[in-house]
Amino acid sequence: MSEAPARRGPLPIADVVVDDAFWSPRRETVRTRALPHQEHQLRTGGQFEALKLAWRPGDEREPHIFWESDVAKWIEAASYTLARGHDPDLDASVDEAIALLEGAQGPDGYLNVHFTVVRPGERFTDLRDAHELYCAGHLIEAGVAHHAATGKTRLLDLVRRLADLVDREFGPGGSCEGGYDGHPEIELALVKLYRATGERRYLDLSLRLVDSRGRDPHYFAAERDRRGTEGFFGPHFLDRPTRPEWYREYVQDHAPVREQSEAVGHAVRAVYLYAGMADLALETGDAALRAACERLWDDVVSTKLYLTGGIGADPSREAFGPAYHLPVTDGYAETCAAIGLVMWARRMGALTGEAKYADVLERALYNGVVSGASADGTRYFYPNPLASDGTVERSEWFDCACCPPNYARLVASLEEYAYTADPDGLAVELYVSGSARFDRDGASVRVSQSTEYPWDGRVALTVDTETPVAFALRLRLPDWAPSHTLTVGGEPFEAPLESGYLVLDRTWAPGTEVVLDLPMAPTRVHAAPAVAAVHGRTAIQRGPIVYCAEEIDNAGPVPDLAVDPHAALRAVPDPDLGVVRVDVDGVRERPIDSLYSTERPAAEPTVIRTVPYYSWANRGKGTMAVWLRESAR
Amino acid sequence: MSEAPARRGPLPIADVVVDDAFWSPRRETVRTRALPHQEHQLRTGGQFEALKLAWRPGDEREPHIFWESDVAKWIEAASYTLARGHDPDLDASVDEAIALLEGAQGPDGYLNVHFTVVRPGERFTDLRDAHELYCAGHLIEAGVAHHAATGKTRLLDLVRRLADLVDREFGPGGSCEGGYDGHPEIELALVKLYRATGERRYLDLSLRLVDSRGRDPHYFAAERDRRGTEGFFGPHFLDRPTRPEWYREYVQDHAPVREQSEAVGHAVRAVYLYAGMADLALETGDAALRAACERLWDDVVSTKLYLTGGIGADPSREAFGPAYHLPVTDGYAETCAAIGLVMWARRMGALTGEAKYADVLERALYNGVVSGASADGTRYFYPNPLASDGTVERSEWFDCACCPPNYARLVASLEEYAYTADPDGLAVELYVSGSARFDRDGASVRVSQSTEYPWDGRVALTVDTETPVAFALRLRLPDWAPSHTLTVGGEPFEAPLESGYLVLDRTWAPGTEVVLDLPMAPTRVHAAPAVAAVHGRTAIQRGPIVYCAEEIDNAGPVPDLAVDPHAALRAVPDPDLGVVRVDVDGVRERPIDSLYSTERPAAEPTVIRTVPYYSWANRGKGTMAVWLRESAR
Known part of the structure; x- marks a missing residue:
C-alpha cells in the first residue's frame, strides 16, 4: 500500500x-x-x-x-x-x-x-x-x-x-x-x-x-x-x-x-x-x-x-x-x-x-x-x-x-x-466520460468512463492495468437515484453501499468492465412546508438535472401554467436543443384584467414543456419557473 | 344652490x-x-x-x-x-x-x-x-x-x-x-x-x-x-x-x-x-x-x-x-x-x-x-x-x-x-355609524348612519332636516359587493349607479330613512397569473375585510395548510376576538424532514380558521398567510 x-x-x-x-x-x-x-x-x-x-487622481477608471x-x-x-x-x-x-x-x-x-x-x-x-x-x-x-x-x-x-x-x-x-x-x-x-x-x-x-x-x-x-x-x-x-x-x-x-x-x-x-x-x-x-x-x-x-x-x-x-x-x-x-x-x-x-x-x-x-x-x-x-x-x-x-x-x-x-484519490483506491464522484490514472502497488492504473450522462444513466467503466491489481473502486450512488443495477464483467454484482458509495473492493484483471445503470425516469420534487416560497408547487428533476418551464417553449407566460397533479412526466429527447426535455400535461389559465378577482381564472388543457434549468435564457427574454403550480380543480 | x-x-x-x-x-x-x-x-x-x-458635537442622541x-x-x-x-x-x-x-x-x-x-x-x-x-x-x-x-x-x-x-x-x-x-x-x-x-x-x-x-x-x-x-x-x-x-x-x-x-x-x-x-x-x-x-x-x-x-x-x-x-x-x-x-x-x-x-x-x-x-x-x-x-x-x-x-x-x-361634500349634495364614502352635517338651501341637514359594518352589511341612514330639502345623496356601492338592496322609507328604491355611487337625487322629507343592504357572504379571491408570488393561491375576503390564517388558530404552522378548492366558506361570529371569523375545510400536510422530497407530503383533513388580516400578530408570534394554498389531490 x-x-x-x-x-x-x-x-x-x-x-x-x-x-x-x-x-x-x-x-x-x-x-x-x-x-x-x-x-x-x-x-x-x-x-x-x-x-x-x-x-x-482625477483620471477615469479608478482601480x-x-x-x-x-x-x-x-x-x-x-x-x-x-x-x-x-x-x-x-x-x-x-x-x-x-x-x-x-x-x-x-x-x-x-x-x-x-x-x-x-x-x-x-x-x-x-x-x-x-x-x-x-x-x-x-x-x-x-x-x-x-x-x-x-x-x-x-x-x-x-x-x-x-x-x-x-x-x-x-x-x-x-x-x-x-x-x-x-x-x-x-x-x-x-x-x-x-x-x-x-x-x-x-x-x-x-x-x-x-x-x-x-x-x-x-x-x-x-x-x-x-x-x-x-x-x-x-x-x-x-x-x-x-x-x-x-x-x-x-x-x-x-x-x-x-x-x-x-x-x-x-x-x-x-x-x-x-x-x-x-x-x-x-x-x-x-x-x-x-x-x-x-x-x-x-x-x-x-x-x-x-x-x-x-x-x-x-x-x-x-x-x-x-x-x-x-x-x-x-x-x-x-x-x-x-x-x-x-x-x-x-x-x-x-x-x-x-x-x-x-x-x-x-x-x-x-x-x-x-x-x-x-x-x-x-x-x-x-x-x-x-x-x-x-x-x-x-x-x-x-x-x-x-x-x-x-x-x-x-x-x-x-x-x-x-x-477522489482514496487511501485504498479511487472514488468516482462525477459520471463524466474520460479517465483517471493513478499508481497502485507499483502499477499504473487507468479507470476509464464512457457515458451519455446526464441524459442517460448508463455508465461503463473499464479498469486498465498491465497486471491484476487490488483496490477499491467507489462509485457514488447519487441521492436522486431510487435504485441501480451494477455489473462487473457482464455479471450482476452486489456491491455494499458505504457512505453513499457502491464499493467494489476486489482484484481487477486488466480490462475489466463495470457497468452502472441509474434509472432516469423524471420525477416530481416537492418542497417541505417550511419553504414558503415554493411549498405546494412541484419541480421536475431527471437524473441530476433540474428542469424549468420557459415561455418560449410554452406559447405564453409561464405563470399561467399549472401542472396536472396526476399526469405522467414524459422524457423527450430534443435534438435541436441538445437536451432531454420533460413534458407534462396541465392547464393554461387565461389572464384576468385586474390584479385580483373573485372569479377563478378560466383554464384550457395544454402540454407543459420543460427544459434543463441550466439552459434557460439562451433564446431571448421570457418568463421562467422551476417550481410550477399544480392545478386544483 | x-x-x-x-x-x-x-x-x-x-x-x-x-x-x-x-x-x-x-x-x-x-x-x-x-x-x-x-x-x-x-x-x-x-x-x-x-x-x-x-x-x-460629542453628545449622545444626535438630532x-x-x-x-x-x-x-x-x-x-x-x-x-x-x-x-x-x-x-x-x-x-x-x-x-x-x-x-x-x-x-x-x-x-x-x-x-x-x-x-x-x-x-x-x-x-x-x-x-x-x-x-x-x-x-x-x-x-x-x-x-x-x-x-x-x-x-x-x-x-x-x-x-x-x-x-x-x-x-x-x-x-x-x-x-x-x-x-x-x-x-x-x-x-x-x-x-x-x-x-x-x-x-x-x-x-x-x-x-x-x-x-x-x-x-x-x-x-x-x-x-x-x-x-x-x-x-x-x-x-x-x-x-x-x-x-x-x-x-x-x-x-x-x-x-x-x-x-x-x-x-x-x-x-x-x-x-x-x-x-x-x-x-x-x-x-x-x-x-x-x-x-x-x-x-x-x-x-x-x-x-x-x-x-x-x-x-x-x-x-x-x-x-x-x-x-x-x-x-x-x-x-x-x-x-x-x-x-x-x-x-x-x-x-x-x-x-x-x-x-x-x-x-x-x-x-x-x-x-x-x-x-x-x-x-x-x-x-x-x-x-x-x-x-x-x-x-x-x-x-x-x-x-x-x-x-x-x-x-x-x-x-x-x-x-x-x-365628501359635493356641489349637489353629499357622498357617503365609508359606512361608519355617526353623522354628517351640512347646509343646503339655507337649511341645516344631518345625515346619520347606523351600522355594524364591516361585520354586517346593513347600513341605515336617516336624513334629518327641519323642512324638506332637495339634494343628491350618493352612497358608494363598494367594488366588492356583487349586489345590493336599497329602500327609502321602507320601500324598495331604484337608484341609478353613477361613477360607482348609488345616486338618491330627491327631495328629502325630515326623518326619511334609507337602508342599504350589502351582501356579506365571504368570497375567495384569486390573483392574476402575472402576480407570481401568490397566483394559484386563494385569499378570503368578506365585505372590505381581507382574512388571514394565523398559527394560533390552526394548531400548527400555516404553510402546512391547504384549502379544499371546493369547500364552502363559513362566516363565524367570534365574540372572544370581537370579529367575524371565516372557516373553511382543507388539509394539513405533515412536515418532511428535508428541504425537498420526491414524495408528496402526507395530509390529513382539518378546518382552517381565518381572522381579519388587520388583527393579526396580537396574540404572540406565529406563522401567518393571507394567500393560502389550495390542495391539489
Missing part, C-alpha cells in the same frame, strides 16, 4: 482526462469564447491597464479594490486550459498579465493597485472591507495553478513573495497581528500554496487567519477606531435600525469559527471560509474544525439550499437568508456562491469520505453553476433566480466581475471534481 | 361625528394609549429635548434630520383628538411641544434642529436627502390641524413664518430657486395652508415645487456639485452596478411630474407627491396634472397594489417594485405608504367624483392601515407583509418613527374620509 495517498483528495489534473459529450464542448467554449471575451473585458475595462500603476482578483481568476482558468493542450495565444496573454502583475508588485511583495495609487499609505488598514487579502488569495490560487499547468515559476514566485509579506505582517509582532480578511479566500489559497511548495508556514498562516476570526476584542472595531473612518462600504443606513450587529455576521466574524453552527452573511465569503476550514481540518486532523464544517454544511443543506444548488437567498446583501427563506423570482443564488459550494463540497468529501457532499456538488454543478454562463460562453448571470418575470437576462460583464472568470476556472478544472 | 361647495372635498371635521362600534374604540385607544405612548417615546427618545437646541416630522405628526394626531373633546393633559402636552418648536425656530422662520446644531451653515444644501422640506410639510399640516381643532394660532403662525421662508428661498431670486424636496410632503401641506389662510402664494409655491421636479439640468446633481459631497444617504454601493439612475426614480425625479405614468421609487414619497398633485389639480383645474394623477393611480391599482391596500413591495428601498412584483413574506407594504394611499385616494375622489378611489381607500384602511398598530395601540408595524414565517411582530418604536404617529393621525381624522 506504499503508493496509497496519505489522505483523500483530488488527483493531479494531469492524471485526469475529461472527454465528455456534455462537458467537453462547454470547456472548449470556455477556451475559444469565454476566456478571450473575458480577456477583452479586462483589457478594455481597466484591469490590465491599472497594473501599470499609471492612474492618478478598484478587487480588480486583481478578476485578473487572477482569469489566469487561473487559462492555466487549467493550458494544462490540457497548447494554445500559444492564450499562453502569451497569460505571460503578459503575469509581467504586468510583476510590475505592480512592490519590492516588499505587496500587490494591490488600489492601495498603491488611489489610497497609498492605507494598506491593510481596512481589512473588513478592502479585499486586499481576498485578491492575494486569488493570486495565490492562480500562481499555484499556473505553475502546475505550465511548469513556469514566475507567478508562483510572485505570490510566494506576497504570501511571505502577509505572513510577516499578520504574524507575531507584525503590523496586522491578530488581523484577518473581511472576505475569506486566502485561507484555502494558502493551503494550496502549502501543498504546492511544502512550506508549512503557509498552512500555519492560514490556520492563524481562520482562528483570529470572531474574537473579542474585535479586530475590525479596533481597526476602525485606529482609522477613524467607516470602512470602504460605509454604514448601510437602511440596515441600522433592524440589525446593528449584522455586519459581523455578514463577514462570518460573529463568533470563533469553531463555535459557528449557522451559515450566515455573505454567501460567497461564507463558503470560501468554510472550504478553507475543511482544508485545514483535513491537513491538521483538527476534530473541532471538522465538526464546525459538518454543522455548517448540515445547516446549509437542510435549511438554505435551492433545488438548483444555489445558495445565498438575500439579494440586498448577497447573503444567506433565514432558514427556509428561499424566494424564487427575487432570490439571489449568485453564480460564485454555487461555485464556492462546489469547492467546499469537494473538500468535505475528502475530509469525511462521504458521498453526500458530492451529491450536492453535482446538484450545484449541473444546475446553478452551468446556468451562470450563456451557451456561447460570453454572457453571465450574477444571480440565478429560480423564476423570472421576463426581465432577467445574462450580461456581458459586471462592474463587480467575480462570476465570469469563476465560472471559467471551475469548468476548466472539472478534472479536480470528477474523482 | 348658493351654499353648494365650489368643489368636492371633505366636510369640516367639526361637522362630522364618528360614533361607531368598529372605529370609536380604536380612536379612544389612540387617545388613551397610543398618543401617551408616542409622547413618552418622543420625550425619552430625544425629539422633544432636541428642540431646546442644546445638543453639542436626526426627520425628528420634527415625528413631533409634528403627533401634534396633528393630538389636534384631531382634541377637536372631538376636552383632554387637558393632552392639550397641555401639545402646548408644551409647540412652545419648544417656537424656541427652536430661527428669527427668519427656519426650523430644523439637525441643521441648526449638527450641521449649521448647511441648510437647504442637500434637498435630495435631508428632509428639511418634509419636516416643514408635517409642521404645516400640524399647524393647520391645531388651529382648526383648538382655535389657537401659535403653531399656525409658526408654520406660516416657516412657509414664508421657504417661499422666499425657493422663489425667484431665492437661494434655492428651482429646488424642491427629495421627500415630498410639503406640497399637499401648502395646499392645506392655502385653504386655511386663503393666501394664494402658498398654493403657487406648492405648484412651483411640484413643477420643478424631474427637470434637466438636474437640481440635485447641481446641488451635489456645489456641495462637493454625496448626500446624507450616500451612494448605495450595491445598487450601482444594476441601476445607476435609480436614485432619480427613487425620489420621483426622473421626469416632469406631468409626464410621469408609472409609480416608481420610494412608495411614501410617491403617494405624498401624488396626493399633492391631486390637490393642485383640483385647485387649479389643470387637466395635464389630473391626467398624470389618473395614469399613476391606474398603474398602482392595476399592477402594484397588495390585496390589503398595501403598496411599496421592495423592502431594500421601501419602494415600488416592478409591475406585479408583490412578494408576501418578504414584501414591504409600509404602514405609512398605505396611509399615503388613503390620503391620495381621498383627493382623487374629490378630483374626479368617482367612487373607485374610495374603494381602494376602504381596502387600505380596513386592512393595511389598521394592521399597522396593535390592538392596544402601543406597538407598530413598519412593514405589513401578507405572510409571516413566524418571526414578525410589532415594535414599540423605531429609529425612523414615521409610522406610529401617522397611524394615529389618520385614525384620529377619520371624519375627513367618511363623507
